[in-house]
Amino acid sequence: MQTDNGQVTYLDAISQALMSEMEADPDVFIIGEDVGQFGGAFKVTKGFLDKFGPRRVVDTPMAESGFTGLAAGAALLGLRPVVEYQFADFISAAFDQIINVMARHHYRTGDPMPVTLRAPFGARLRAGPTHSQSVESYFAHVPGLKIVTPGTPEDAAGLLISSIRDNNPVLFLESKYLYRRLRTSAPLPLEPMPLGQAKVVREGSQVSVITYGAYVSECLDVAAELDKEGISAEVVDVRTLVPLDVETIVASVRKTSRAVVVHEAALRLGYGAEIAAVIQEECFWWLDQPVARIGAKNTPTPTSPPLEDAVLPQAAQIAEIVRRVATE
């Protein structure tokens, strides 16, 4: 199935994927704050209320824990809820329901728990310490959750479709920075894309740059610049943090013998620490340099532009580190 021709933003890709799943499966519904008549804080569900009605586009009171638990109960009865959090920052209010109700339910009981938790995450929008967080590491430690972090509109659509069809709770982290910045180059195929598969998004021979989310396009830009200097960087988009596609990452690093892991989340115990550990375990004898990690400083994300820029990894800094790892 294809949409009409033309370019599609990262946001529209998510919107179209969600709509196609709601059209295809009457058990899929969307629930959250302001998702109905307002169309969602970022307008992902604009027009959904008119199309599907209030039964399937459910505006809730301000109650992240309450509507997350509601989704869990509805999933136990065979529905496929898609929960929208206005910002990933607010998902902390639902932490208990996600960790203690959803994530371990299948292990405890054998019952499926098909819930998709959609949360716009990340920084670079001058939104400050409580509207800019990268929450993936809080959840990656918990068995039973899957975590998806698409870096392109195509992946956002395909991975959302698979997340909704998955029988487990899936934390679907949307880059709100990319919402209106990235567009597809071709009409969007609304087909499922398997979870747990990383993708080599640029082939290279001297160094592997492993990243996800908003930093995929950032690292592709850096790789293009380095190419002009004669440095050949391969870029791997992890796409799904849990389950992690170790095979693709390992194959890339064994080929290049050098690795840089990049993300926007704070460096300390950021997901890059897990990836770096896996590389060390699987590629130690192939490595020509220590694995480098790039992440935000271990501070909250400040609001003011010079402060936020000073905290987050910047292209020049990424280029410098990749250049060093690739050439020393």
Add this chain to the structure above:
Amino acid sequence: MATTRARRKSGPKGEPVESRDRQLLLRIFETMALMRATEDRMVSMYRSGDLLGSLYTGHWHEAIAVGTASALRQDDFLAPLHRDLGAHLWRGMDPAQIMASFMGKATSPTGGRDGTLHYGRLDLNIYNPPSHIPDNYPVATGAAFAFQYRSEDRVALAYCGDGSTSEGDFHEAVNIAAVIKLPCIFIVENNQYAYSTPLRLQSATADFSVKAQAYGIPGVTVDGTDVLAVHDATAEAVARARSGEGPSLIECVTMRMHGHAEHDPADYVPRAMLEEWQKRDPVALYQSSLLEHHVIDEETASKVREAARKKAIEARKTALADPLPDPATVEQGVYAD
């Protein structure tokens, strides 16, 4: 000193005992007796070291567990907690399987992945809750949501205690259910203590049913030792929920006669308070009522109590003989296919 608050008996006026369905009356009695016998047996098992760890009992909660469950259909959704063993029995759970849960046996509903009170079974439309209470409240609203979504006339019923009412999930669940008119019944088992915390340190309101007013839903307080009062209040709330009129809250007042769990001697509870409540044994009260109204005779009453005792003894033997899970399976099932 913590005292029992005055009870506002605002539940529905019940039908006389003698004109009710005798089969139902008897089944309620049998289930209450089995709950008591099973828990008494498990207290012995706890003391003799048969169980892995804690044992949470529902002595004096029998009328609440069975009074509520008996007012539901088998296809209604139940979200019980640790003092509601009788609700599981009503649905058809075998006491041996409950004991197996407290022993980490492969035959427990979770196959030993979880233990103690975590023995709900979805095939019996019973949620298996985590230890965090009342997380089952929002989950019950989700079941109710699914029924409303599919235009089914099923309802969901969730239990929590006086302590749970202080948690955010209590507020969020009751409020959401009220706003979107979900077919949900919220039971508050007011048993005077949350672990060691008395009512006066839990809530500044006179009773818990007044909180319903703030959500715009009906709330009643009933005597939680009177099984027919609990049953009638639940039946009324269920009828409302089934006909699309939304949720209700029922406070059932009783006493936690044991500690929070069996390790807890509960010496913070005034002895006089326990002595006062000792006179209000829900199983004995109901038995007296059935005898008084000639629903059963002394011989039948003895037979029911004895059958329950024997069933609990047999259940212990079964659970003891049951196998432990195979550690080779420990990594299986983290994710569903």
